[in-house]
Amino acid sequence: MIISVASGKGGTGKTTVAVALAKSISYCQFIDYDVEAPNADLFLKPDIKHINNITIKQPYFLTGLGKSFKACSDFCHYNAVAAIDNKVIFFSELCHGCGGCILVGPEGSVRERDIKIGEIRKGFCPPGINFLMGDLQPGSMRTTAIQNELEKNIDHDNHVIIDCPPGNSCSMVMAVRSSDFCILVTEPTPFGLNDLIISIDVLKNLKIPFGVIVNRFGIGNDEVFKYCRSNNIKILLKIPNDIEIAKYYSQGLSLIDFDSLWKNKFVCIIDEIEKEVSVK
Ligand code: SF4
CATH class of the missing domain: 3.30.70 (Alpha-Beta Plaits)
Structure with missing residues (x-):
C-alpha cells in the first residue's frame, strides 16, 4: 500500500506526519519526493549507502x-x-x-553531453525503513526528471510512505499519482483552507482517496472543520499547536520521539486507511 502525504500550503507539517507514519510502521519504504528541498533525512537520519547521479542529455554547438x-x-x-x-x-x-x-x-555540428541535474540517495533507518530521496541540483528546474527516477524505485511489495513536495503543481501530481491513499495535511487558517480545497480538487481528478490531518490545532478558526464536515471529508487526526512539539521538531526529532502515544494514533490511521483501500 502506498500512502502519500501532501499539502497545498507549504510548512503545514507534511514531513512531520510522513516521518511519524513511517516510524509507526517501522518496516516500510520512505520516499522523499520533495526534491527541491528534501528534509526528511534530518528526522529519519538514514545511513546513506548509495548515491546515484541523475543526468540528462543536452546539446552543445560547434x-x-x-x-x-x-x-x-x-x-x-x-x-x-x-x-x-x-x-x-x-x-x-x-x-x-x-x-x-x-x-x-x-x-x-550539434552534439550531446550528459549534464548532472541531481542525485538519488538510498539508505536505511533501523529497524526497517528503506529510505530513498531525490535531491535536485541547485539551479536546475528538472524536478520531475528526478521524481521519475524515484518512481522507478518504488517498492510495490512493501508499505510505502511518500513525502510530497508542497503545493498543487506538476511535482505534487507526480508524487501522489502512484498512491493508494493520500493524507492531506493542513492548518486551521484561511490559507490552509484555500490550499486544501485546491489539493482536494487535484485528488478528486486523479481519483485518489484521501483524508485530512489538521496540524497546529488551536490556531486560526474552525472553517477547515466546517468545510470538511459539510463535504463529508474525514479528519484523521488533529495535532495541537504545542511549543514542545515545535522544540522537538527543531532538534530533528519526530512526534513519536515526543510522546509514544502518537505511535498508537498513527498505527490506527494506517489500519483505517488499509481498510478503506482494501474495500475499493
Ligand atoms: S535545445 Fe531545444 S530542441 Fe535542443 S534538445 Fe534542448 S529542448 Fe530540444
Whole structure:
C-alpha cells in the first residue's frame, strides 16, 4: 500500500506526519519526493549507502565550423536556442533534452553531453525503513526528471510512505499519482483552507482517496472543520499547536520521539486507511 502525504500550503507539517507514519510502521519504504528541498533525512537520519547521479542529455554547438544553427532555433519549442548567423546562445535551463536540435541542425555540428541535474540517495533507518530521496541540483528546474527516477524505485511489495513536495503543481501530481491513499495535511487558517480545497480538487481528478490531518490545532478558526464536515471529508487526526512539539521538531526529532502515544494514533490511521483501500 502506498500512502502519500501532501499539502497545498507549504510548512503545514507534511514531513512531520510522513516521518511519524513511517516510524509507526517501522518496516516500510520512505520516499522523499520533495526534491527541491528534501528534509526528511534530518528526522529519519538514514545511513546513506548509495548515491546515484541523475543526468540528462543536452546539446552543445560547434560554432567554429561556420554553419548556421537557425534550424535549431526554429525547431526548439522551449526557446532554449537563439541563433544569429553562425552564432548560438544556448539557455541550458530551458532545454528539455528532446534532442530535436541535433536532428535538424547542421550535420555533426550539434552534439550531446550528459549534464548532472541531481542525485538519488538510498539508505536505511533501523529497524526497517528503506529510505530513498531525490535531491535536485541547485539551479536546475528538472524536478520531475528526478521524481521519475524515484518512481522507478518504488517498492510495490512493501508499505510505502511518500513525502510530497508542497503545493498543487506538476511535482505534487507526480508524487501522489502512484498512491493508494493520500493524507492531506493542513492548518486551521484561511490559507490552509484555500490550499486544501485546491489539493482536494487535484485528488478528486486523479481519483485518489484521501483524508485530512489538521496540524497546529488551536490556531486560526474552525472553517477547515466546517468545510470538511459539510463535504463529508474525514479528519484523521488533529495535532495541537504545542511549543514542545515545535522544540522537538527543531532538534530533528519526530512526534513519536515526543510522546509514544502518537505511535498508537498513527498505527490506527494506517489500519483505517488499509481498510478503506482494501474495500475499493
Ligand atoms: S534538445 Fe530540444 S529542448 Fe534542448 S535545445 Fe535542443 S530542441 Fe531545444
